[in-house]
Amino acid sequence: MIETDKAITDLAVSAPTPVVSVQPVILPAPGRGDDLQVRVSAPATGSDLPIIVFSHGFGSSMNGYAPLADHWAAQGFVVLQPTHLDSRTLGLPPEDPRTPQIWRIRIEDLKRVLDRLDILEASAPGLGGRLDRGRIAVAGHSWGAQSASALLGARVLDADGVPGEDMSDPRVKAGVLLALTGLGDDLTPFAAGHFPFMKPFFDNMTTPALIVAGDHDQSALSTRGPDWFTDPYVYSPGSKSLLTLFGAEHSLGGIPGYEAAETTDEDPARVALIQRLTSAFLRSALYSEDAGWKTAATALEEDPSPLGKLQSK
Template identity: 80%
Template sequence: MSESNSTHTQRTAVAPPSVISAKPVVLPAPGRGEDLQVRVSAPATGGDLPVVVFSHGFGWSMNGYAPLADHWAAHGFVVIQPTHLDSRTLGIPAEDPRTPMIWRVRIEDLGRVIDELDALEASVPGLGGRLDRGRIAVAGHSWGAQTASALLGARVLGPDGVPGEDMSDPRVTAGVLLALTGLGDDLTPFAAEHLPFLKPSFDAMTTPALIVAGDQDQSHLSTRGPDWFTDPYTHSPGRKSLLTLFGAEHSLGGIPGYEVAETTDESPARVALIQRLTTAFLRSALLAEDADWKTAAIALQDAPDPLGTLRSK
C-alpha cells in the first residue's frame, strides 16, 4: 500500500460520525409566555436511537454545551436541548412575574419536550421513525442538573421541611447530573432568601444516574466546600455513580462550550474524560451495553496520573 493510501485509510478510520442538527424547533407552550425553542441533534444514520434531553445552566440556551451535545449525538443519541426562560437570549428581566417560578417552568420544559417527541421527530429532516421512545435520559449542568434531577425523583422541600410535589417522570430511565447542588442546610443567607428552591430532598431520587462533581468547585451559594456537590450521590438511593474530578471547578473543564468566558478551569483532557464516561454510562443505562462503562472505569482507576475517581453503589 502506498503512503498516500495508508494515510487515507487512517483518516477514514478516525473520521467522526456525521451529525444532523436543527434549530430552532418551536413547540407551542400556552401559559409559558414564550413558546419553547429547542435544538435537536442526532446521528445522520441509524435507528432505534435513544434520547437525551439536556437542561442548560443559568443564562445559557440551546446553543451551548457543544462538547457534550455533539459528542453524544455522534455516538448514537438524539440530543434535545430546550432554551429555558432564564436564557440570556430571551432577555426576560429579573422583575418579570414568572421569575420566582422559573425553576418549576424549567422542569415543565423537559416534560414538554418528552410529550412532543412526535412533533420534534417530524421537524428534523431525516429523523422520522428513528427515535426509541422507550429509552430516554435527562441530563443537565448546574441549575440544569437540578432541573433534570426532578424528573429522576428529587423534590424541593417546603418551608416546613416536607418534600413538595413529585415531578418525576416514569418515561425517564437514566440521568447525568453535572455539578448538581447539594442539600439546602448550608446555603448562604443570600441563597436561602432568594433561591428557596435550592432545598432538595434526594430521598426518592431512585432513577439510575451518573453524578459529576469537581473537587475545586467552591460555590458562592453554599457555606460548605466542594463536597457539597457530592450530596446527590450520598443522599440518594438506587443505582448511582459519582465521578469526582481533580482540580475541576464549576465548568468541569469547559463543558458549557469551547473557549467561553465562564470556564475558569479549562482542561480539554477533563472534558474528554467526561465525554467518554457519560457516553459509556448512557449506553450502559439505556442500552444495557456495559462493556464500554466497565472499560472506562478500569482505565480511570489504572491511569498513572488519573484525572479523578469513580465510585458506584
Template identity: 75%
Template sequence: MTDPTTTTTTPHTHAPAAVISAQPVVLPAPGRGTDLRVRVSAPATGGELPVIVLSHGHGSSLHGYGPLADHWAAHGFVVLQPTHLDSRTLALPADDPRTPRIWRYRVEDLFRVLDRLDVLEAAVPGLAGRVDHERIAVAGHSWGAQSASMLLGARVLDADGAPGDDLSDPRVGAGVLFAVTGLGDDLSPFAREHLPFMRPSFATMTTPALVVAGDRDQSALSTRGPDWFTDAHTHSPGTTSLLTLFGAEHSLGGISGYEAAETTDESPARVALVQRLSTAFLHSALRPGDTGWKAAATALEADPEPLGALRTP
C-alpha cells in the first residue's frame, strides 16, 4: 500500500492536512531499564487537537502502524506511539528479568506518555499550545489492544479468577481496540502456560470503545474461532461498538504498516474503512455533538457491498 498521509479520503467535515512528526522523543523511565522512545505526529495546522496514544502489537515499534497513525494525524489528532519493551528494535532476550512483567510495563508506558504530554508536545516545532489535554483516547492492536483496554477499565484476572489491579485512567475518554484478545477461559494450552497475563475481564470496561475484529482471525492462542476477538464487546457493560470486518485476518487488511511482511490479508479498501470509521468514532466520542460517527455508521449500513458490519450499543 502507498502512504496516504495527505491524500486519504476525509470523513464528514475533518479535512486531511499535512502531517509533521518528531521521533524519537526520549522520556526518562527510571526502573524500566530502557528509556521510553516515542513518536509524535500531528497535523501541521489547527488547534484544540485531541490526542490518541497508540500501543503497538508484539514486536513492532514507534515506526509501525503508519496506515493508522498517519491517517489520524492528517485528520486532526495528535498521535503518540511509544516503543514497548517487546519491540524487535530492543531485542530483549527471553530470559531478561523484565519479561514476565512486560504486559505491565506496557501499561506503565501508556501512563508515562500521558504524564509527560507536555514534554511530547514541546518536542514538535509549532505544536505547543495546540493540543487539547482534556480530549484523550487510547488505541492498540493485538497485545497493544490489551494494553490499551486496561486504561479503559479492563482488568487482568489472577490464577484464582480474582480481578487484578484497576489500571483505568480517568484522563482517557475513548478507545479503539483492534484484534483485542478474548477471555482467558479459551486460551490454548501453550498460552495458558506461557501467557498467564492473558486473562482479561471486560466487566468493568466502561469507557466508550470501538472493538474491531476480523471474521477470519483464527489465533493459535485460543481454542475458539474468530469470535474470540469480539469478547471485549460481548462482555463489556454495553459501552462498546463492534466492527466486524469480512474476510479479515489478524492484520485487518494491513493496519500494522505499509507493505508490512506480517500482513496476510492485504486489502487497501478494508484499511480505508478502518481508517474512516475509527476516525469518525474518536472525533464523536471525544466531542459530544459531532455527528461524524452516526453518518459513517449510516453509510456502512447503506453500502450494497459492505466490507464489514457494525453493531452499536
C-alpha cells in the first residue's frame, strides 16, 4: 500500500494553489423557466487559465462534486458548474412539462455557460482577464457525462435508429466522461420505455476524451454488466483513453461529494487517482507540449498494486 500511495502522489500535476469560489452566479435563461445558477471556482493566481465546464449527475447541483471541482481549480483550471433542472435543490415535480426535455435542456445549459463567459468571469473577484477561452474542456458524471458527451459529438438515436441533432460545440477541445452509460440496445425494458434519450450514437464523438469506468458498476438500467460503461470508448473514433477502475461502482470511490450518501464504494485513494489522472489528461489535451499525461500513464502502468488500468487509441 505504501508503494501505491507513492505512485498516486507522483501523478500530481503541480502543487495546489488557493481557490476562490463564487455561487450562485445567475445567468438569464429566457424560455427555460428558471434562470441558470452557476458556481465559479478559480485559482487565486495565474493567467491564461483553461476552463472546465462540469455537468453534475441526476439530482445533484453546482455544489456537488467538490472532490473534483476543488482539485481542478487548485491545479489551475477555472471550473464552471451549472445546476440543471433535475437538481434536488430545485424540486421540479415529475409532471412538470419540461421534464421530458431535461436531457436536452442540460446540453443547452452547458452551451449557455460558454455563451456567457463574460458574466461568469466578472463574477469572481480578480478573475477578469484571466481566462483562456481557446482552451475549454467539458466533463460530467453519469447523466452529466451524457450531457457533456453531446458537446464532444455524441448524438441520440431516434425511434427509428437514426442519429439525431448534432449538438457538438467547436469551442470544446477535450472532455472527461465519468461513468457514461453505454449503447441503448442494452437497456432494460423499463429504461427503454422511460428514458428514450439513453440511446447514444458515438460514431461522431471525435473530440479527444478520457472515459472513466468502474469494473463493478452494475447499472439497474442495463441488461449487461459493467463493461456497458466502456462502450463510449469502444464505439467512438479519434483520440480516446479509457481508465477502468478496479472495484469501482457508479460513484467511482466518492466523486459526487465528501461523504455523499450515494457513494457505495468509498475509497479516497481511488478518488485521488481520478483527480490526478483527469487533471493530467486535460492539461495535456489542451496544451500539446505538456507531457503530464504520458508521465501519469507510465506511473500507473508501473505501479505494482494499481487501482486501475489505462487503454488509449
